[in-house]
Amino acid sequence: MAKDNRFVSLAVVVLIGVVLQGAFIFVDHQETPSKTAVAFSKAYFQLDPAMADSLSAEILENGDVVSSYIEKVADDARARGFALKRMISQLSLDETHTVFKDDNTAEVRITGCRRVTINPIFGFVAKLFNLNQAHPVDETLILVREDGQWKVSGQPFDLIRTM
Numbered sequence: 353m354a355k356d357n358r359f360v361s362l363a364v365v366v367l368i369g370v371v372l373q374g375a376f377i378f379v380d381h382q383e384t385p386s387k388t389a390v391a392f393s394k395a396y397f398q399l400d401p402a403m404a405d406s407l408s409a410e411i412l413e414n415g416d417v418v419s420s421y422i423e424k425v426a427d428d429a430r431a432r433g434f435a436l437k438r439m440i441s442q443l444s445l446d447e448t449h450t451v452f453k454d455d456n457t458a459e460v461r462i463t464g465c466r467r468v469t470i471n472p473i474f475g476f477v478a479k480l481f482n483l484n485q486a487h488p489v490d491e492t493l494i495l496v497r498e499d500g501q502w503k504v505s506g507q508p509f510d511l512i513r514t515m
Contacts (some may be wrong), residue, residue, distance in 0.1 A: 385502045386448045387502075392406035396511065397442065399425060399436065408503035408504060409498060411511075437470055439468075442467050442468075445464040446464040448461065456497040457494070459492055463490050467484050467486050468484050
């Protein structure tokens with residue numbers, strides 16, 4: 353009889369765990385302004401053209417701002433004697449704070465630091481042995497909801513300001 357009770361208890365615990373895991377997965381896949389801001393910021397510092405997917409129509413109507421920004425960074429790198437890959441950074445987040453202005457507008461403050469990472473191994477070794485300098489990141493991004501998705505608007509980082 354005691355063995356049956358242990359089996360039932362174990363089965364109930366496993367079932368509760370499976371249900372909770374499913375709920376956590378569902379909640380994690382919800383799109384939020386914070387997730388969009390973080391994804392955009394990481395792509396921005398990686399110089400990934402996919403950052404354009406997170407930009408609002410307002411920004412994109414100014415032309416191909418992403419390609420223009422990456423070209424400007426490449427020109428700056430060449431002027432300093434570097435290759436473009438030397439300008440790629442890894443973002444380490446400390447905190448994000450979201451303030452909803454209304455149902456379709458939010459401000460997300462991102463704080464953390466970025467480090468130059470030519471490749472993943474260099475980034476890990478440089479952080480481990482403190483070989484490269486950490487640059488602080490403290491930026492507030494404005495996000496708007498367009499077609500049910502959160503998009504970065506305004507003037508994110510230096511994307512528009514350097515144009």
